[in-house]
Amino acid sequence: MISDREELKKLIAFYVNGTLSEEEKKRVEEFLGKDPEGEKELVEFSRIREIIREEPLPEPPAYIYERISGRIRKEKSFFQKVKSLIGAFYGSRAISWGLVGAQAVLILFLLFRPVSPTYRTLSMTPSHQGVYINVIFKDDTREKDMRALLNRVGATIVEGPTEEGLYVIKLGREGHLKEAIAVLKESGSVKFVARAYR
């Protein structure tokens, strides 16, 4: 356990530099008055203080402040630019109304934007003009056979394939629909075919 005496000895340096509280100061003074070793510590620390305080203080070169000054001016001008931008933003009616307008446009867009469905059946696709057919080819159908089949029914691919392998094809003319579906079914290359209502 650290004795009170040892603790007081450690405070002597701070007694010498004058930073102790009144209460600590009083305790140290009482200790110094009755302990010769404490008195010796006081002399030693006072001597060290004297030596340290006698050391000449080197003058920092004047250009150091110039360097600092350059840096803080840069920082200050940046700070002022930001401040004036913020001031202009809040101070100008045109900017404020512009901001209100932009927010209104954004809100209207979010409310009325076209929303695409997140799912659909194989026989249903978004509505468009024309005659469309949903087709899923068999996995082993070659691209060459697909092309030949589409040419035969006079159709072109307008969408797909999806993850499920669904293509949407568009026929050249409406009256051809039944015939085209029959040809596709009989080809042996498709596993699903149905009219697409768009």
Added chain:
Amino acid sequence: MNELEIIKRIAGKDENAFRELYEGTSKKVYHYLLGMLKDPRKAEDIMVDTFTEVWKCAGKFRGDSKVSTWIIGIARHLALKEFGKKKPVTNSIENHLYSLPAKNVAIDSFLRTELLRKAMEKLSFSHREILELVFFHEMSYREISDVLDIPINTVKTRVYYAKENLKQILENMGIGRDDI
């Protein structure tokens, strides 16, 4: 104007207040950095960084310590960050240069002062640093604890052992332990 007012004005980007603070504290900070780094160029670079930081962070000063203590804390942190990989320099004067042939030689006051100064230079950095913080910068043990980021008890013990170490160095130099 007191320190807190100056700092408040600096926080409001008042360059005159900053100049005032610089003039009042720069010598002490430079002295501290020179003692720590032993290289004027490095000390100058850290001075620039330190005072730039003071300019930027004046608004964060809480007023728990003296402004000079706060600035030295910043300087120390930046110096350690920049050059911390190397140990702070301890003076390289040969240990025996000032050794005297016999112990307890009678010495006059001037010589004793000189020897004591040389002995101070031979102290380890941490011991020299703490004695300077106590007697040159006149910091309380609480302030030193903040600056060095060590417990208050360690501060008190380190100061005490710094003095004991100084006496040992004096003894090695041929001067009686008790002849401080």
